[in-house]
Amino acid sequence: MTTLTLVRHGETDWNLRRLIQGSTDIPLNDTGRRQARDAADLLRERLAGDAPFVVASSDLSRARETAAIIAEGLGAAEPRAYAQLRERNYGDAEGVDIGSFRERWGDWDHAVVPNAEAWADVRVRALAGLRAAIRDARRATFPSAPSLVVVSHGALIRELIRHATAGEFPAPGERLANGSAHTFLVERDRLSLLDYAGIRG
Numbered sequence: 001m002t003t004l005t006l007v008r009h010g011e012t013d014w015n016l017r018r019l020i021q022g023s024t025d026i027p028l029n030d031t032g033r034r035q036a037r038d039a040a041d042l043l044r045e046r047l048a049g050d051a052p053f054v055v056a057s058s059d060l061s062r063a064r065e066t067a068a069i070i071a072e073g074l075g076a077a078e079p080r081a082y083a084q085l086r087e088r089n090y091g092d093a094e095g096v097d098i099g100s101f102r103e104r105w106g107d108w109d110h111a112v113v114p115n116a117e118a119w120a121d122v123r124v125r126a127l128a129g130l131r132a133a134i135r136d137a138r139r140a141t142f143p144s145a146p147s148l149v150v151v152s153h154g155a156l157i158r159e160l161i162r163h164a165t166a167g168e169f170p171a172p173g174e175r176l177a178n179g180s181a182h183t184f185l186v187e188r189d190r191l192s193l194l195d196y197a198g199i200r201g
Contacts, residue, residue: 002134003050003147004184004191005043006157009058009066010035011178018098021062021153022090022116028065035179036066040073042181043149050147052076054137057151058085066179067151074149080136084129087153088122091115123159126152127191130160134186157182164193174198 010032014021028036047053053074057067059081067079092114093101105111130150137146154176161169164184170176175198182196 002138002145002186003047004130004134004186005047005147005149006160006182006184007039007043007066007070007149007151008154008157008176008178008180009060009062009151010039010069012062014095015178020090020093020096020098020101022087022094022155023060024094025060025062027061032062032066032178033069036069037073039066039179039181040070043070044074046181046183047074047147047149052141052144052146053149054140054146055079055149055151056085056133056137057081058087058153058156059083060086060153063151063153067149070149070151076149077140079151080133082129082133084125084132085150085152085156088119088155088159089115089117091117119159122156123163126156126160127163130186130191131189160184160191161193161196164191169193169196170198 010028012026013029014026053076055067055071055076057063057079064081071079105113137148177199180197183194185192185194
């Protein structure tokens with residue numbers, strides 16, 4: 001059994017400008033670095049007594065830097081990065097602002113964007129990446145059960161929340177803030193949502 005916390009990376013300049021990043025590798029800005037430090041403080045309190053901590057991330061730089069800041073704050077080893085945990089590839093929508101996206105392709109969750117990765121493929125890839133991260137964390141801390149923190153991306157985390165709740169969450173209109181943390185319990189291959197921080201807007 002593993003406690004898994006998924007953290008959305010800190011803010012980037014593209015987040016600030018409401019541009020879709022997807023698999024485009026955009027670095028954190030200073031606000032994002034502060035959000036990462038705040039997330040480390042929150043996790044240190046929330047996960048007190050759950051050591052050993054293992055931190056992992058997507059291989060995109062905004063997630064890797066967030067994870068490095070969190071790992072330092074938790075006193076954990078250097079995070080390992082997994083390409084399978086990177087953000088959805090949004091195809092022709094990458095670099096497009098949210099307003100233009102809606103004008104061109106409509107509703108976010110049901111839009112058909114040319115050359116974008118299918119949601120079903122995102123879910124399969126994300127679950128495979130989590131399995132690899134959990135396996136490596138358990139090997140690194142055996143015989144202790146690790147508390148695993150994975151820094152990833154908004155769309156991928158949303159898809160994992162949908163998977164864990166059979167589509168009940170996130171509720172329509174809710175988004176996952178930069179630096180937000182969402183807690184799961186992993187038992188064998190079962191993913192159960194314990195807590196998530198969806199906000200309106």
